[in-house]
Amino acid sequence: MKTRLAAAGAILLLVGTPAAAHRLDEYLQATTISVEKDRIQAQIRLTPGVAVFPIVLANIDTDADGVISEAEQRAYAERVLGDLSLTIDGDRLRLRLVSSKFASLDEMKEGSGEIQLEFRADVPTGGTNRRLMFENQHQSRIGAYLVNCLVPGDPDIRITAQSRNYQQSLYHLDYMQADGRSGPRSSASWSSSWGWLGTAALLLFAGFAFVWRRARTANDAIAQK
């Protein structure tokens, strides 16, 4: 890895003139997250800089034949997914690759080619207030990260807070969800549901006690008369 970074540095010295118009020594990884009631969808766009392209390529073109085969594309996409972590209310979600699109080798060599991956995860039913955590550790030595949440299309979902670390490799998103839905339930959601049931039972009991007490007071008054 050290040798590769040194090579990247040498390339940077060669191409890092004021005339450089394209990404150089970073591997830009921009993620947009879309929150829905029963799933999270996301897109990650990966753009290797010219100087770090050899490092990235070595991870994709694993047989080093100068061609990125479909199998190598799939393997790399899964590898990226393996470096991502998505949790909801503390429960880790399984990411599933939906699609992948690789720019040509020439485009990536020039620093203009993107790799686009789309993935999704099912979200278990939970409470009203939810917390999503997303972490990207892919190629962290050269990674430049962006992560954003799209404004939810569902009016029942409202983003309440976002926070990130300085590099944007770690992202927290708090949101409120107005109603429940039919996804698989997590333990957190069950405990939340039991909480609601308990509250309802308590209110019912208080109501009965109030009615019983009023009736008893009325009976006492009649008896006194």
Added chain:
Amino acid sequence: MSFLSMRTACSILAMSLMCLSVNAPMAQTTTSRIVSAANVFLSTLDQKQRQSVLFAFDDEKQRARWSNLPTTMAPRAGLSLKELNPAQSSAALALVSSALSPRGFQKVQQIIEGDEVLKTGGANNPLFGKDLYYISIVGTPSEKDPWMLQFGGHHLAVNITLAGERGVLTPTLTGAQPALYTLNGKTVRPLGQESDKAIALLNALDENQQKQAILSYRLADLVLGPGQDGKIIQPEGLKASAMDERQRAMLLDVISEWASIARENAATARMAEIKADIKDTWFAWSGPATVTPGSNITAYYRIQGPHLVIEYAPQRLGGDPSMHVHTMYRDPTNDYGRRLTAK
């Protein structure tokens, strides 16, 4: 003189006068002047060139074919200035000029001139240069029906949709490298006002407001740049409802740097829309809150409202982030004039 020689400038002026004379008997509207300029430009082309420059109005691929990258890295379609003779080139620039405000056209010229400086400073690097800017027309120039004018290349993508007298400038990308250069003894900063007005606004905020406006993380690039059409991200930073009237006026002044690239009637309508939304508009800043006098900021900022996204993103590429800037101007509810052209 900027990238246009005196001779070329005179040609553009002559072309503009020709456009005026085409409809002289009738009252000239902004759109009719632009349509006249488009027809004059088209009349200078041969059949093959016309085929290259004209696209069907429903050509979504062409609509989205723009980038901050040099044209050799992200190919554009249409006709480049390199492919045009001087008369055709003047007519093309007269058309672009007719669709923009004088300041907007000057900004375009300065961005292009900057690319020429980049070329000559890089031993005539073929990636850059003032000839590598493309013009295209999507649809048929009309005073009533919608059509679109595109002009762009490295660090520039002007997308103007016209529908009757209404004009929409989004999405438009401006950028500059070098973002400060000297030409004929004068210092030029194509996006200098975007930098100066924004830092003035940041400095006009009190400590508590700055805490809200300044994000705690790095932004390496545009979030909603090329290829990100239709996306609306969750806004962040300081909401303008928490600003006072003077600060909101300063925010509007920053926004006007993009809105007023368009012709006056379109810019006025756009600013009225943005002003109506201003209390729901957010201002976010990431990076140094100081600037060397006379230079550009090295911080990223974003202005986002219900009908607006502006991003200003300095780039590390080339060494000095104050010398390389990308900016993005969008209306996620009306990019490419979708609201005007929806059937």
